[in-house]
Amino acid sequence: MSSDPTVGPGTAAHPLAAVPPEPGVAKPDPILVVDGVVKSFGGLRAVDVAHLEVPRGLITGLIGPNGAGKTTFFNVISGFEAADQGTWTFDGQPLAKVPAHRVARRGMVRTFQLTKALGRMSVLENMMLAAIGQRGERFLTSLVPGLWRGEEEANRRRAEELLARFRLDRMREEYAGTLSGGQKKLLEMARALMVQPKMVLLDEPMAGVNPALTQSLLGHVKALRDEGMTVLFVEHDMDVVMDISDWVVCMAQGRIIAEGPPASIGTNRAVIDAYLGGQHDDPPQVP
């Protein structure tokens, strides 16, 4: 269910228009439903999400002060860390205890805060690596080139298309480690797309990127949504969040303290408290 790009969040025609801005609120057609997920580190609850639904085909922003548990939350739902408790389903299928590589194969791909562009492989190799369902990746078939040359060619063409779209095609033979920070982010995004995911988790995609490149990246993210992909991204830059999100979720101390369309989040008491630490006139609201 792709959203109409001309209809922004907060307008009446937006698919989430009827959803009240409460933490843990149910949404029409959620692709990811999280229930009671808890992750502790030595007595400290890093993640304690009672309920969260992420709407399909839209861009959801995940904000919160440092240490709120956003990256840990990503790690848990994408299988990179084990949850202490809780369940979550992706496209109706339960994902708890599924290892990270299977999660990726099921269509949920994540990027990392510190880009993991494989520096000692070329840009093109990075892309080709990401293609799914490669027969040539199996040990026995890899020994017979005839069995995988065909799909390799097809993957290469798709990779080059994506690289062209992200304007990295000139760098296709360069070692990925020689790219600039922004280019690496683009590469990670392009590479994530090679997996043909249903949902993309972007962990601080704009971090360390110069402002000029930020606009370009934003455009790419919006284009993802327009193609029907669901995007959940963590970001600190409020302008970015306000600009492209269809929905915003705010975490603090591991819990979800607020949800709603971008406009409402900026004035949300709980959110302000979380960021400023509750040092202002009004008493802090219990989320």
Add this chain to the structure above:
Amino acid sequence: MTSTTQRSDQQATVGAGAPRGRRTDSPWGLVAVLVALLLVVMVAAEMIGVRSQAIFVEALRVATGPSAAVYALVAIGLNMHFGYTGLLNFGQVGFMLVGAYGIAIGVAILGWSLWPALLLSVLFAVALALLLGIPTLRLRADYLAITTIAAAEILRFVFRVRQARPVTGGVRGLFGFTGDFYRVNPIPTGEYAVALTQRTLWVLLLAALAAAVLVLASRMAGAWWARAVQPQRAWGALAGTLVGLWLGAGLTVLNPIPAGRYRLLVTTTHARIWGLVVAALIAGALAALARGHGRRGLTERRQSLAGAAAVGVAAAAVLAPAFYAVNPFPDDYLFALLRFSERRLWVVLVGWSLVALACLFVWALMRSPWGRVVKSIREDEDAARSLGKNVFSYKMQSLVIGGVMGAIGGALLALTIQTVQPDTFLPQLTFFAYTVLILGGAARILGPVVGSVVFWFIVAGVDGFLRRAAAVGALPEQYFHAGSIGAVRFAFVGVGLMLLMIYRPQGLLGDRREMQLDVQ
């Protein structure tokens, strides 16, 4: 998108990344060090009255012999583990052990013939890899190192213990299992040698001179004489000439023309006619390639090379007799580089054939998508996982493959020394294999092979020098006797390993930019 974003997209900090495929990392420094070492040893030998030629020949013998093949195989396995996958396996000697015992137990205890016993070696290796890998592959690199070295030692203890005697022969080990292997030796009894005849020496000398000139010309590309030489094409011509000379000498066996002298324009022998015919065929083929025919068109550069080669072959065929007539080396001059009995030749051929097969296998693997996944795991496991790759499975596959190669190396060792004893398989063998791998260049197909040959050449050379020097009395007898010379060898390897890791961890063939030795 606005024009500003377009421009910023294209903004690139062009880093140190050179276009792929061209190595910026020259190994000649290390080569120079090694050559200098060789020269020092040879000069020192001459100075104390020891024949350096004997040391050289002995070192060459070891470097091309079964030991080098064994270590090449073991290092190829280690290359799969450490070079390509980033697994710090310090227990490779354990795989050697089970491989050696596999073949020995198969033949000596179970009474099988050679091939099924070899299969047993492979099975043992697979089992060991699985047993070892399932619990430990999740561990960090340095923990994996400790675990694997512990596992290999446990294996050695178990094979050594008195209770295991019926199966493994205990401390004494097993012997008498190599009969079959030497029986199927097709090489007729006799002495064989690889020798340089006076012709070969003459050719090599001139080729070396020509190569030196060409290298110089390449370096000084601007000078007038360099441009006249046209180094690009000249290499092709040189290659063609050498091929032509070699063919002229070698293919006489296939000559269908009946012996005798014939008269065609000039009186000439059947051998010459045959030589000309062959040369014409090859030159013709090369010329055709140069003109662009053939299944796949060659690049322009290669076409010009092919053309130059054709000229070289033709020139060689025509000028060969004149060329050999001015040979300054005396007619009966023969320099024997290597000597073999038919037994040793058989082992050497089998060993290096196995090495070639293993290299081919690894080459095919690593250029496939499978190899790509493995390389990505070496670099960053989490990135590979996030792209849907089952990291554990690939690590396990790599462990199995590398382990099997180590086991085959062990089996070859068993066939060479004709016994298996647990105390042969000490942890230091693993570290020898690592030295070989790092010297040659990790994550390079031929790294282990080059490393093994060079390693054994150096070790045997130093060994030989020390032994002869001690025999001649140049070194104090109380310190330099048979046992302690072995210690010098090991100490030397230790120093070598340290220096390599400090100054040139990529070895001879490796590339510094691709070095993946850090642990996070």
Add this chain to the structure above:
Amino acid sequence: MRIPMRVGVGALLLLIALLAVPAGAQENAEGVRGTLTNQAGEPVEGVDITVRDAEGDVVDTATSDEEGAWSVPVPGPGSYEATLDTDTLPGELGLTDPERQTLSFTIRTGQNRTLIFQLGERETAAAQMFGRVAQSGVNGIKFGLIIAMTAIGLSLIFGTTGLINFAHGDLVTMGAVTAFVINTAVPGVHLIPATFLAVAVCAGFGGALEAGLFRPLRRRRTGLIQLLVITVGLAFLLRHVILFFFGGSRRTYLNYALQSAVEIGPVRLTPREIVVMALSLVVLIGVGLLLTKTRLGKAMRAVSDNRDLAESSGINVERIILVVWMLGAALAALGGIFQGVVVNVNYLMGFRLLLLMFAGVILGGLGTAYGAIVGSLVVGIVTELSTLWFPAELKYMWALLVLIVILLIRPQGILGRRERVG
């Protein structure tokens, strides 16, 4: 009448022997014999001793006569073993050391060897077992204390620099060998001052390694794996330089070499073993106090815990690392000397200990000094106790198995922090 009979029989036997032996060979005199007495010196009669050859076939069985004497001729030079049949012992007697029921020995040409089976009061099976367990336990503690002393350095070096030092075992050997050289040099120095000197030399060497090798490499940002392999090369180098100069045989120090054991309840220890154990304990306690009570110790722990934090709170990390290396090398050397006193000195002693150190340190928790101590004691005890039920050749294997098992179940060890091990 008897004398001529004996002569006759003797002549006959001689004839048979001469005929049986190939012409030109000497008379076959190889054999083994002994005399069995109880603790009061009285002969014990009627006890069977069975001699077997290297393949395990029985050569012959002899029974001790009224003088307690027995003898078994053997067919020729070689390896044999003699087993005393404890069932044939009179009721109140048993072997003082039940382990020594079967004795292995070799016979050279023409040698007639004497074996001693020590007999004493027979203990009940339970008392025997208790005695053996206690002895093994104490041996284990003794071994474990030595491992603990050497392992602390390994653990601290890992804690402060992240490097697993594969050359640590050879620092142990170096300590033992240095003390040996000083002890046996002419004029010889008594072991005690030799120990102090050797420890000082090794501490200096450890410091030199850190300052001259590892610090510049760290500055160059050399990867940990690279450093690890460098320590492997260093280990090789040290071990074989030692082998070159020291030789491959086992040697002992000039002092305290021959001592008789003292019995403390069911346990027998030589005085040097007791002293070594006591001193090890003192040193370990001293190190423990150093780490907890002194500023230096606290700084060491801080650097181990979180290097950057320690640096930003004003601790001179490089200096601490230097101290850690020197202390670690000193402790390793001391451990080596103790091991040399208790067992012997040989060029492989440290490398053998290295794997056990790994086991102890990982069991206890890599990076913590207390962990090293606890883990090493466990390793020592496990190793020695295993000999009660399993062949002695396998005793190191159990420690290594413990190592692997711990890495699977609880990789951070008993006392370690829960950090990423995989």
